Amino acid sequence: MLVVNSDQAILVEVKSKLSQTDIDEHLERLEKFKPLMPRYSDVKAMGAVAGMVVPEEVARYGYRRGLFVLAQSGDSVVILNDDKFRPRQW
Template identity: 80%
Template structure:
C-alpha cells in the first residue's frame, strides 16, 4: 500500500510534535532536577550552619566545664596548701588566691600565692596538668619579682597542681624544680620525694 505525500507530511508532523513533547518533558525534568539540587544545597548549608553552631556551643560548654573543674581543684588545694608546705619545712602562713599585677605592658596572674616574710610559692592549678602548663608557669616565675617588686627580696618557688597529673608531666615539673601537687582520694598531696630541692627565683 503506497504512502501518499500527505501521509508522509502527517507522519513527519507527528514526529516533530512528539520530539517537541519529549524536549518539553526533558526540560521539565531538568528544571525539577535543578530545583531538587538547589533544595539539597540549601538543606546541606542549613545542616552545616546548624552543626557549626552546635559545635561552637559544645566547645563553649566544654570550656566552661574545664574552668569549673579548675575552680574545683583550686578549692581543694586552698585549704591544705599552707599546711602542706609547712610540713615540708617552709614556714608560709598566708595565701592569696587570684593574685595579679600589670606593669609596663606586661601582666601576671597567679592562681594561689603562698607567702611569708622571706619566701613565696606561686601555685598554678589545672584540672589536667600538661607540659605546656608547666612551661607557662616557669615563664610566670621568671617575671614574678619584676612585675611584683614588693616580693623582690623573697625566695620565690613554684608549684603546679592538678586533678589529673600524668606521670611524664609530673617528672618534667620535678626536673624543672617545681613542687607537684595532685589529688589523692579526697585530699591533695605533694608528690615530690623528701630529697627534692626546689628551684628558687
C-alpha cells in the first residue's frame, strides 16, 4: 500500500502473519521505490509493515530496521513503535 501527501510517502507491506523475510523483501522494494517511481523523487519516503499476527521478535526486527510496525489489536490497528522511534528515510 502507498500513502502519499505533498511531501511524504509511506510504503506499507501488509501480511496476515508478518515474518522477518517479509520485512527484508519490503526493505528491498523501498530501495527501488524512487528509481522506479521518479514522480515521488522529491518526497520523504518511509516504510511500514503491518500484520494481523506480528511475533514480538519480528516487531523488534522491523523497529530496528527503521520501519513503522503495525499490528491488529482486537478490532483496531496499533502502532507498536515507541516515542523514541525515528523512521528510516529513503
